[in-house]
């Protein structure tokens with residue numbers, strides 16, 4: 382694609398892949414190195430150490446040259462055996478896909494459904510675990526930030542519910558669209574496997590994915606019987622001890638990861654999370670000022686990474702997105718699964734600031750007008766009032 386001067390910069394406001402900062406792009410175009418040479422071990426060790434605080438862990442983080450889907454599979458095949466029951470919270474499209482994968486891997490998902498307008502139902506998790514007297518459930522799987530709906534599950538509460546039920550199941554959490562954007566504490570919440578990906582809060586291109594692994598998960602991997610080869614933690618962790626990988630790692634992506642981790646550390650994770658909270662609140666104020674509805678119906682579950690916006694009955698979210706792309710060169714997220722054409726999604730995660738948000742909201746507000754979607758003007762103004770401290 383050639384960028385055209387009349388376009389300025391494309392607005393990539395889908396909830397990931399996100400805009401990659403220039404500093405990260407510069408790191409990516411360093412010369413490719415020998416992944417068995419001495420320099421690589423230094424880089425490998427550095428990124429494997431530096432990534433831990435982002436997960437809130439002091440334990441190992443496995444890095445795969447794969448998309449997030451691969452890390453989902455890795456979490457399941459390393460810890461579980463064929464026929465194992467897994468409790469899965471169907472919070473939206475991504476939770477649905479993870480459940481389908483579990484079925485294909487010969488696991489037995491037990492489903493806790495939601496209306497896709499709120500996050501994981503913690504009392505339902507506790508009730509299901511209390512009812513499981515024989516401890517058939519081997520793992521509880523939760524998507525921390527459901528990217529299809531903009532609902533964020535309370536992993537701290539899920540952990541408390543599991544403790545209250547006195548149930549020994551593993552806790553597997555997908556943070557693909559929350560890591561580096563929304564507060565997350567792998568160790569403190571005693572998560573057993575945290576799954577993540579490079580292309581969202583970490584401000585990298587797609588291509589890397591992660592498993593942060595607890596002691597309990599490592600122990601489970603010793604007896605887990607699902608077949609695994611490429612995803613096997615064991616050779617990975619053995620090679621990682623000296624900073625290397627059992628197969629060719631995505632060397633240039635690791636340069637980029639090194640730089641992105643520096644950027645997050647320089648800003649400070651609490652500031653990164655506060656920045657995302659603030660942009661999310663400004664976005665919701667804009668949506669309300671337009672007279673539209675946020676897909677997430679439970680304020681305690683509002684996502685700080687993205688906002689899914691419902692269209693009035695009889696209006697097409699896909700037509701709106703097409704008009705915005707055509708007229709203003711901005712990409713917004715589409716509605717997924719049952720939300721196809723019903724919602725559009727505004728990504729406000731990763732490398733992002735006040736003016737990026739105002740440009741984004743300006744494109745949406747003009748798009749609503751162009752596409753003939755009934756709304757009130759003033760969303761951008763409401764966001765400006767909030768961002769400038771005058772709300």
Ligand code: PLP
Pocket residue numbers: 397448449450451475524526527528555556557558578587
């Ligand atoms: N889980 C969540 C929450 C996601 O947002 C995504 C992708 O957007 C995935 C899983 C799948 O990841 P990938 O597309 O990188 O395989």
